[in-house]
Amino acid sequence: xxxxxxxxxxxxxxxxxxxxxxxxxxxxxxxxxxxxxxxxxxxxxxxxxxxxxxxxxxxxxxxxxxxxxxxxxxxxxxxxxxxxxxxxxxxxxxxxxxxxxxxxxxxxxxxxxxxxxxxxxxxxxxxxxxxxxxxxxxxxxxxxxxxxxxxxxxxxxxxxxxxxxxxxxxxxxxxxxxxxxxxxxxxxxxxxxxxxxxxxxxxxxxxxxxxxxxxxxxxxxxxxxxxxxxxxxxxxxxxxxxxxxxxxxxxxxxxxxxxxxxxxxxxxxx
Numbered sequence: 001x002x003x004x005x006x007x008x009x010x011x012x013x014x015x016x017x018x019x020x021x022x023x024x025x026x027x028x029x030x031x032x033x034x035x036x037x038x039x040x041x042x043x044x045x046x047x048x049x050x051x052x053x054x055x056x057x058x059x060x061x062x063x064x065x066x067x068x069x070x071x072x073x074x075x076x077x078x079x080x081x082x083x084x085x086x087x088x089x090x091x092x093x094x095x096x097x098x099x100x101x102x103x104x105x106x107x108x109x110x111x112x113x114x115x116x117x118x119x120x121x122x123x124x125x126x127x128x129x130x131x132x133x134x135x136x137x138x139x140x141x142x143x144x145x146x147x148x149x150x151x152x153x154x155x156x157x158x159x160x161x162x163x164x165x166x167x168x169x170x171x172x173x174x175x176x177x178x179x180x181x182x183x184x185x186x187x188x189x190x191x192x193x194x195x196x197x198x199x200x201x202x203x204x205x206x207x208x209x210x211x212x213x214x215x216x217x218x219x220x221x222x223x224x225x226x227x228x229x230x231x232x233x234x235x236x237x238x239x240x241x242x243x244x245x246x247x248x249x250x251x252x253x254x255x256x257x258x259x260x261x262x263x264x265x266x267x268x269x270x
Contacts, residue, residue, distance in 0.1 A: 021110075021268060022237055023138055026052040027180035027228050028262035029149060033057060033103075035065030041256055042069070046076035048244050048262060053107050054136065056180045058149035060101040062091040070103045083108045087116045089147075092129040102132035102147040112137045120146075126163035127151070131181075141269050144173070148181035153225070157184040158191040165194040176233035176269050182260065186224045199232035203239035203265045211259045215248035221261075228265045237266040 026049050030037075037045075049055045060066040067088050074086040089102040104117070117134030124130050131148040148164065150157035161183060168177070179200065185191060187202035208221035221243075230236065242262040245254040 021139070022266055023054070023143075023268065024052045024264060024266045025054040025056065025145070025178060025180065025228065026242070026262045026264050027056045027058075027147075027226065029058040029182040029226060029258060029260040031059055031258040031260065032061060033059055033066060033258075034061030034063065034069050037069050037072075037257075039072070042072050042076050044244075045073055045257055046080060048242060048257075049105075050077060050080050050082075052264065053111060054145065055105040056145060056147045057103040057105070058100070058147065058182050060088065060103050062099045062101055066101050070105070074105050077105065085113075087113070087134065089117060089119055089132040092119060093124050094128050098128050098151075100129055100149060102149070104132075104134055104145070104147065106136065110139050120167065123163055123167055127160040128155075131164065131179075138269065142175045143178070143269060144175060145178045145180060148179065148183070150182060150184045153184045153223075158189070161185060161191050162194065165198070168200075169194070169198060173231070177231040178234065178265070179229040180227075180263075180265075182226050184225050187227050187229075192229075195229055200229040201236070203228040203230065203236070204241055204263055207241045207263075209241055209261045209263060211245065211251065211255055211261070213255075215251055220245055220248055220251045226260055226263050228263055230265065230267060233270050235268045235270050237268060239263070239265045 070086055070088050074084050077084040084105055085108050086105040091099045091101055113136060117132055119130040120133050128151045129149050131146045133146050136143045150160050204227055208224045209226035210222040212220050212222050242264055245251055
């Protein structure tokens with residue numbers, strides 16, 4: 001009898017520990033991610049994101065070159081040890097010259113999917129680029145990630161953020177959710193109050209994520225507009241911006257990859 005109780009407690013302890021295992025997600029706006037990226041640049045990108053479990057990418061070009069670039073990045077990652085898979089959204093239903101795709105890339109060892117994701121059609125008339133929604137299953141536990149690229153800061157991205165906030169409020173989400181992307185608005189602005197009221201928090205605070213054209217007296221970083229918002233079913237372990245520039249003399253080389261820096265969230269599922 002004692003032995004049975006011991007093994008039961010051991011099983012429950014193992015389940016509790018495994019359910020709290022750390023997961024990492026990177027969100028990255030890779031400017032004009034398509035055929036303009038060469039093999040050397042794709043390999044540099046792979047080195048930057050290789051330690052993450054899931055990568056959410058914004059600004060994938062809508063043409064065939066975008067899908068090719070995502071596939072090549074996944075192939076680069078597969079050559080670095082772990083097994084990765086990817087999905088690419090359909091082109092967003094957007095005004096001319098605004099259409100893009102989104103992509104997710106993830107390590108397949110402990111993370112599975114049951115479908116290929118969907119653009120959120122309910123938001124089609126309210127945003128320029130509908131967010132991309134995908135359910136992941138981390139060792140069987142459901143995790144929804146919403147991937148989003150807002151309209152520019154001078155075209156009222158606040159209206160889009162409010163629309164997404166209302167969407168999250170209208171659906172009875174009982175499982176962990178991440179909202180990742182380029183919002184073109186600082187997380188401290190009042191427009192994010194509704195998200196916070198629903199229990200969402202920002203991964204990074206006062207952390208600049210965009211790059212200047214060149215170095216100035218105050219450095220090469222510009223605006224704090226990329227972030228990952230996590231629901232109250234998510235336990236934050238750490239979060240930060242991955243500064244792959246490191247020094248002023250590297251700014252031109254860094255901008256070959258993107259004018260945005262990736263944001264990383266380390267977390268567990270509550």
